[in-house]
Amino acid sequence: MKKLRLAIQIIYTILTNGYLYGFLNGKIYQGNLKYICVPGLNCYSCPGAVGSCPIGALQAVLNEQGFRVPFAVIGFFFLFGSLPGRFVCGWLCPFGLVQDLLHKIPVFRKRKRLPFHHILKYGKYVVLALLVCAGSMFLFGGFAKVPAFCKYLCPSGTLFGALPLLGANGQLRSQAGLLFFWKLGILLVILVLSVKVYRPFCQYLCPLGAVYGWFNRFSLVQIHWEKERCSSCMACKKACPMDLSPEEISVSPECIRCGQCAAACPEKCLHFKK
Amino acid sequence: MNFWKNNKGCRWLAGVLAGILFLGIGAVQGQFDIIWRKAVMICLECIGIG
Structure with missing residues (x-):
């Protein structure tokens, strides 16, 4: 079961991030597949990404001028939530795969949970409500609304988007400042913590896990x-x-x-x- | 209410149908264009520059 899951995680990650030209040239895929959201947390600014991140897409709709209910993204949530549910987290999510691999490193005494888990586990709902939803509607950078979760927290964006893009694109690299190092710090904390604790980002911070968790009682995959x-x-x-x-x-x-x-x-x- | 209690196994299907309905409403409102426009530009916020 473990080997099968690992194989599916790797295959899915390669399939949804398979735009090799982007990695080589520091550019991103701009084709029609990006009309569609992929099920897992997968930054659409990853040079290899061939689909859209559902959380990024949700914020993009909320960032538009004037309030609109993000029906399209809610539709994706209902589809993915009702069919696989959090199976997406366990078997498909690229950032989940990274944390799984790090947790296999045989250093530190392993823990399944952080202390105060019963409180901290609600962190992902706070992130969903405050950063993804309220933040995207009410936080402004200049005159434009900002995708607050992507901007201030998302470690998947830093790992799969920022690092490969900045590595291959010198023009972008020259613009990296304090915000980049803030996000890099968050990524490093989560990656190091993943070696000791099982999937800390998924358990405590991931807003997509919070959404899919709601469907777990009645999703098709049970x-x-x-x-x-x-x-x-x-x-x-x-x-x-x-x-x-x-x-x-x-x-x-x-x-x-x-x-x-x-x-x-x-x-x-x-x-x-x- | 009894229908849902007696057919717990089919609630995922209601979720799928609701999902298709929401996707349809989103499509009519042009939200897929918003998603696409955002996804094909390098998101400076996502990579910690913007």
């Missing part, structure tokens, strides 16, 4: 728990990187559908729903 067959050995909880118990797995907004619980269950009473 992990089903057969309670009557369960011997309560808690092998699933030990295997779960999010530290969820079997009764939480099928309904919790924190479950990323990685399937490690199903692989670990000796009674085979946890499985992807058929």
Whole structure:
């Protein structure tokens, strides 16, 4: 299961960031595929990106003059949320893959959660409400509204967008200032933390995870728990990187559908729903 | 209410239909053009310059 998931994460990341010309020349793809949002957090200023980031797209619509309900992006949220739900986080998201790989580095004693997890886990909802929504509607840079999440927080944009672009494009590199180093600092903190704690950005900060988590109770992709067959050995909880118990797995907004619980269950009473 | 309680397994389908409806409304309002225009320009804020 782990190898299959890793393979799918890598293939998906390559497919959605496969515009090699962009990496070589410090430019971005400008074709029609960018009308469509990809399911994961994937900066559209990544030189290889062939689709749009749903959070970036949401902010782009909210940044327009006058308020408009961002129906198109909400439509993508409903589609992706209702079908795969947070399976996107576990199996597709490129930044999730980066954090997964870092967590495999055999240094530090590993932790599944940060202290005060029960409070910190609401951070992603705060980010969604304040930075993505309110920030994009009410924060101005000059006369224009700014995509506050992308500008001040998004580490995926720094890793997949800023670093390759600035590496290949000298003109952009010469303009990098304080804001870039602020974002670079955030990225470094999250990457270093990922070596010790499992997916800290996904657990505590990702606004897309907050959106998809809302759909977890009824999305098509579900992990089903057969309670009557369960011997309560808690092998699933030990295997779960999010530290969820079997009764939480099928309904919790924190479950990323990685399937490690199903692989670990000796009674085979946890499985992807058929 | 009973319909939704008895058909929990189909709620994802309602979500998909709602998604298609929202996408349609967004398309009519020209929101895909807004998304595309933003996505094909290098986002200076995203890369920490703007």
